[in-house]
Amino acid sequence: MGYLNRLWSVLLEWSNRYDHQVTRDDVLAHLETVHGSQRKHTLVALRSLFTRAKKNGTIFKNPTSRIRVGQQANSVIQPLESEHIQSSVASVTRPADRLILALAAVHAARPGAIRRIQLDDLDIGNRRLVINSRVRPLDELTLQTALAWLEHRRRRWPDTANPHLLINKQTALETGPISGVSVSAALRGQTATLERLRVDRQLEEALVHGPDPLHLAEVFGLAEKTAVRYADSARRLLESSAESLNAVTASVDDQR
Structure with a gap:
């Protein structure tokens, strides 16, 4: 069990x-x-x-074979396809789910961190948000989804004493966080899950701002080895993109 x-x-x-x-x-x-x-x-x-x-014959091959405890995946982390992201965006219709998606896709927040966010962690006036004790700037997308959720929260549960930002009909009568299942339910079955969106956001940061593990560690609070892996994946993706562009340019030049 x-x-x-x-x-x-x-x-x-x-x-x-x-x-x-x-x-x-x-x-x-x-x-x-x-x-x-x-x-x-x-x-x-x-x-x-x-x-x-x-x-028991349920599967033909054990996918955990020859995986060691210290072994990490050597493959390059790949960005999500835009259609997968759009599919996840289209699937969230409730104010709470839209905010959860924004927290994962923009701030790379894990489900556990999302569950723990308190009302006091959201500073609308100063446009700041605290996630896992790290202060982050509140972007326009997260701000608007947060405001929509707060309005819904006030109308639905005006007398709740729960200090958490995200609540539901069960936790509105308590003071604890929503469940992990409640956080991930809206994107269940999607390719761009909360975890994939979180990973994609961190990879995007490395691609846009340069494959610098120190920068990634500072922005997202990543452990050293994790930051290095994202930086390495971004570097290899950028190198591959540059090689493809050079090949296309050379082909065009040859045809002139």
């Missing part, structure tokens, strides 16, 4: 996104989202689950 509790969210995401067997790349991508002892325990849990599934 402990293993299932640890893997519940990712198994739910995989089941909604795929109609085929989970691959080794899927496992490595998920392991990128956890660190330290949590990464080790997650890999152990996944390995146990897939080993049992293979033994």
Whole structure:
């Protein structure tokens, strides 16, 4: 039961996104989202689950085979396709879900951090937002989605004492945060999930402002190794783009 509790969210995401067997790349991508002892325990849990599934004949290949605890994915992090992002944007219709999407896509906030944001963390007047103790500027998109949500919150639950920014009909009567399932529900089944949007935002920062791990660590509070991986992926993507442009230019010159 402990293993299932640890893997519940990712198994739910995989089941909604795929109609085929989970691959080794899927496992490595998920392991990128956890660190330290949590990464080790997650890999152990996944390995146990897939080993049992293979033994029972449910799957043909164990995707956790030969993955070591310290092993990181060597592939380049790829940006999301624009149609996948647009699909996720179109799928969110409620004020709360729109704010959640903005927090992930603009501020690269994890679901846990989104759940913990307090009303006092949102400073409309000074256009600032505190996420995980880090002060971030409040951009126009997040500002407008936050204002729309606050208006909805006031109308729906005018007497709630819950100090969290995001609440629902259950937590409006309490003081705790909404559940992790509530945070991710709107994008379930989408390719551009909250986690993928968060990753894409950090990669975008590295592509736009340069593959500088120190900058990424400062903006998003990333660990050193994680910041280096995003910077390395951005560098390789930029180099590949430059090579493709040079090849096209050379081809045009040859045709003249």
